[in-house]
Amino acid sequence: MTRKAVSIAPRRMTRRILVGNVPIGRGAPISVQSMTTTKTGDVDATLAQIYALASAGADIVRCTCNDASAADGLAQIVRRSPVPIVADVHFHYEMALAALEAGVHGLRLNPGNLRKPQEIKVVASEARDRSVPIRIGVNAGSLHPELYKRFGGATPEALVESCRIELAMFEEVGFDNVKISVKASDVPLMIEAYRQAAEAFDHPLHLGVTEAGPPPGGLIKATAGISALLAEGIGDTIRYSLTADPIEEARAGRQLLEALGLRERRSLDLIACPSCGRAEIDVVGVAREAQEALGKMNLAIQVAVMGCVVNGPGEAREADLGIAAGRKRGHLFIKGKIVRVVPEDQMVAALVDEAAKLVAEGVDARLAAADEGAEREAAADRDALVRDAGRESPVALRASVVLGRSRVPGSHAEQAGSPGQPE
Numbered sequence: 001m002t003r004k005a006v007s008i009a010p011r012r013m014t015r016r017i018l019v020g021n022v023p024i025g026r027g028a029p030i031s032v033q034s035m036t037t038t039k040t041g042d043v044d045a046t047l048a049q050i051y052a053l054a055s056a057g058a059d060i061v062r063c064t065c066n067d068a069s070a071a072d073g074l075a076q077i078v079r080r081s082p083v084p085i086v087a088d089v090h091f092h093y094e095m096a097l098a099a100l101e102a103g104v105h106g107l108r109l110n111p112g113n114l115r116k117p118q119e120i121k122v123v124a125s126e127a128r129d130r131s132v133p134i135r136i137g138v139n140a141g142s143l144h145p146e147l148y149k150r151f152g153g154a155t156p157e158a159l160v161e162s163c164r165i166e167l168a169m170f171e172e173v174g175f176d177n178v179k180i181s182v183k184a185s186d187v188p189l190m191i192e193a194y195r196q197a198a199e200a201f202d203h204p205l206h207l208g209v210t211e212a213g214p215p216p217g218g219l220i221k222a223t224a225g226i227s228a229l230l231a232e233g234i235g236d237t238i239r240y241s242l243t244a245d246p247i248e249e250a251r252a253g254r255q256l257l258e259a260l261g262l263r264e265r266r267s268l269d270l271i272a273c274p275s276c277g278r279a280e281i282d283v284v285g286v287a288r289e290a291q292e293a294l295g296k297m298n299l300a301i302q303v304a305v306m307g308c309v310v311n312g313p314g315e316a317r318e319a320d321l322g323i324a325a326g327r328k329r330g331h332l333f334i335k336g337k338i339v340r341v342v343p344e345d346q347m348v349a350a351l352v353d354e355a356a357k358l359v360a361e362g363v364d365a366r367l368a369a370a371d372e373g374a375e376r377e378a379a380a381d382r383d384a385l386v387r388d389a390g391r392e393s394p395v396a397l398r399a400s401v402v403l404g405r406s407r408v409p410g411s412h413a414e415q416a417g418s419p420g421q422p423e
């Protein structure tokens, strides 16, 4: 039976903008952004990082444009980049103009830092003439001081008001090619600010928890904020702001979207049980080894590593491929069906071998090529394990005598003394 796809809330409908060739908003795939950490003037180093970011999952990359050498660098970077380039401009409107002249595909302006209306309008006019979109990138930490005073702090209302004021200035010069962000490092504040922005504007929203910090805490904060909004249908493009190699940002963004079913899987999804007292192997070690070996293969499949054969294949039956341990052997399964039984020390090698064949030949062909007798051998292992466990448990033995039947292997609840699923 095919499982019905379950999806999160419908996406909020917005206007559509184009950052280079990447559409944002009005149902376009949610894009992943990251930012280079090199000096933009160092063209080769910046391009190397942009290529690495693109292959890790970034659809758009932002570079700072903070001085003349950065602007000069951008002119070369834009021409050679595999993805659209956005220039980040903070204090000097001349840098925004220089970035536009360099041919960038987008600008990010922070209303808290670039404050003079006349300068903002000059930049918006130039962007309008070149059809280049601007992100109004409001940050709780650098909110305009007047708004801070008026709202008594960096409240969600203050962040949204900052966008409204900037938009009004843009409108004065007939510019509306805009996306919006209202970031904060405080996750509940960020979530509420974006909810209010989604009510107030129909522009696409760029989501992020600013200054989330180093992983793992930063990853958790960013994921909490971004995924809460995406699950409500809010958000059109995302950026993880981590204190880490930006490759981690791009990878995390892409993985989050794949996990939520918002982007097609293009990388390995390794699932593994958390392990428990029933585990027959070092699940953590084997999962890490499998992740390393399979991660290099660029396979867009879901692979499971399960600590015991009694529950593993059943629990992970939705995985494309998996392996479960028992009685010093590994039971290799495809879509929950056992196809091979291998010695325990060959579990990872068997996964790698089968993963490559599965991708090349398809599920039906690999199920047809299953070892004869694999299901039978696996069933014998499971029966023996359950029998052994039963023998060791006086309570279970008494229970089976009272019930007048032997227990049937195959699920957590069916095992003696099992309180349920440890997962």
Ligand code: SF4
Residues within 6 Å of the ligand: 273, 274, 275, 276, 277, 278, 279, 280, 306, 307, 308, 309, 311, 312, 315, 422, 423
């Ligand atoms: S019972 Fe579940 S958590 Fe424990 S080892 Fe087996 S599959 Fe892993």
